[in-house]
Amino acid sequence: MNATILSDSEKHYPVLLDEILSIISPQNGGTFIDCTFGQGGYSKALLRYNNTNVIALDRDPNSTIIAEKIKQDKKGRFSFYNKKFSEINKIEIKNKINAILFDLGYSYLQIKDPNKGLSFETKGKLNMRLGLNDFSANEVINKLNQKELELIFKYFGEDKDSKIISKKIVKERTKSDLNTEKLVHIINSVKKKSGKIHNATKIFQAIRIFVNKEISELIYGLINSTRILDTGGIILSVSFHSLEDKIIKYFFKSLSEDKKTSRYFPLQNNNNKLFKLLSKKAIRPSINEININRPSRSAKLRYALKIENIDNFEKDFIKKFSKLLEIENLSKKL
Numbered sequence: 001m002n003a004t005i006l007s008d009s010e011k012h013y014p015v016l017l018d019e020i021l022s023i024i025s026p027q028n029g030g031t032f033i034d035c036t037f038g039q040g041g042y043s044k045a046l047l048r049y050n051n052t053n054v055i056a057l058d059r060d061p062n063s064t065i066i067a068e069k070i071k072q073d074k075k076g077r078f079s080f081y082n083k084k085f086s087e088i089n090k091i092e093i094k095n096k097i098n099a100i101l102f103d104l105g106y107s108y109l110q111i112k113d114p115n116k117g118l119s120f121e122t123k124g125k126l127n128m129r130l131g132l133n134d135f136s137a138n139e140v141i142n143k144l145n146q147k148e149l150e151l152i153f154k155y156f157g158e159d160k161d162s163k164i165i166s167k168k169i170v171k172e173r174t175k176s177d178l179n180t181e182k183l184v185h186i187i188n189s190v191k192k193k194s195g196k197i198h199n200a201t202k203i204f205q206a207i208r209i210f211v212n213k214e215i216s217e218l219i220y221g222l223i224n225s226t227r228i229l230d231t232g233g234i235i236l237s238v239s240f241h242s243l244e245d246k247i248i249k250y251f252f253k254s255l256s257e258d259k260k261t262s263r264y265f266p267l268q269n270n271n272n273k274l275f276k277l278l279s280k281k282a283i284r285p286s287i288n289e290i291n292i293n294r295p296s297r298s299a300k301l302r303y304a305l306k307i308e309n310i311d312n313f314e315k316d317f318i319k320k321f322s323k324l325l326e327i328e329n330l331s332k333k334l
């Protein structure tokens with residue numbers, strides 16, 4: 001879901017900003033990486049402190065325009081890359097990094113952009129590309145077979161009607177290619193009446209995750225960030241749906257806890273811990289923040305302090321989510 005939203009009065013509210021600033025203490029200076037620049041809410045807040053430097057990334061080329069302006073205002077303290085955060089390790093970094101921030105999903109401007117087609121209210125051809133993509137939602141819905149669509153809907157959308165919706169899609173598209181309206185119509189015809197959330201929410205979420213390869217982006221974003229971070233640095237991540245949160249929680253928890261080597265032996269004190277968890281529970285927005293910026297209500301912030309450099313730490317993590325990565329790989333057909 002959506003981290004940075006404009007309120008009704010079109011004001012930009014970066015989610016959980018105060019909480020993030022109190023964790024990473026930019027008042028002490030340092031270099032920070034903003035992996036999801038968007039409209040620059042976090043980057044701008046960090047640059048307000050003296051002696052800070054920010055390196056920002058975003059896959060959406062539209063972010064470049066806002067980034068260019070900041071670059072001119074904050075000469076030498078800000079750099080921007082139109083890159084995916086899974087490639088964070090390919091960026092030239094000269095300073096020690098204090099913290100790396102992820103604010104996942106898409107922004108208000110992106111969901112309102114009819115060219116991106118992220119919303120079920122968009123008209124016309126299916127798209128859902130955030131930027132730097134290999135294929136669009138149009139190819140996914142009109143080319144993948146029934147079983148493949150069902151897997152995407154089930155695992156990435158956790159939609160209980162995945163099978164029947166995918167069957168109907170495959171039947172209906174023999175008449176003509178499906179566009180956004182036709183897809184919403186199919187979903188509505190299966191689900192009959194709307195509950196609390198729009199009928200199409202979960203299916204659209206699933207397609208967006210697949211089109212933007214959000215699972216491997218998150219997995220390799222976390223892995224590669226950890227690789228470039230020095231000990232003493234912090235990784236923070238704000239997520240908006242349970243699938244993302246599950247991945248982040250497992251990553252931080254599994255790499256910060258004592259491991260049991262055998263069920264016959266007690267827990268051994270594992271000196272090879274990569275992270276220290278500074279807070280076991282996810283941080284949620286305050287009632288005040290939710291009142292000002294309603295979409296922030298589903299946000300969860302997790303963070304961890306890197307305490308050790310360890311090789312090959314990623315193996316178990318990748319294995320744990322291999323089923324999701326396998327489903328993402330269905331895109332190789334497109």
Ligand SMILES: C[S@@+](CC[C@H](N)C(=O)[O-])C[C@H]1O[C@@H](n2cnc3c(N)ncnc32)[C@H](O)[C@@H]1O
Nearest residue numbers: 003004014036038039040041042058059084085
């Ligand atoms: C919720 S917005 C971030 C808003 C930002 N924190 C702000 O205050 O303006 C998420 C941003 O992450 C970007 N994004 C999503 N996945 C990405 C990825 N894999 N690599 C780089 N950017 C990504 C989106 O294009 C979007 O601009």
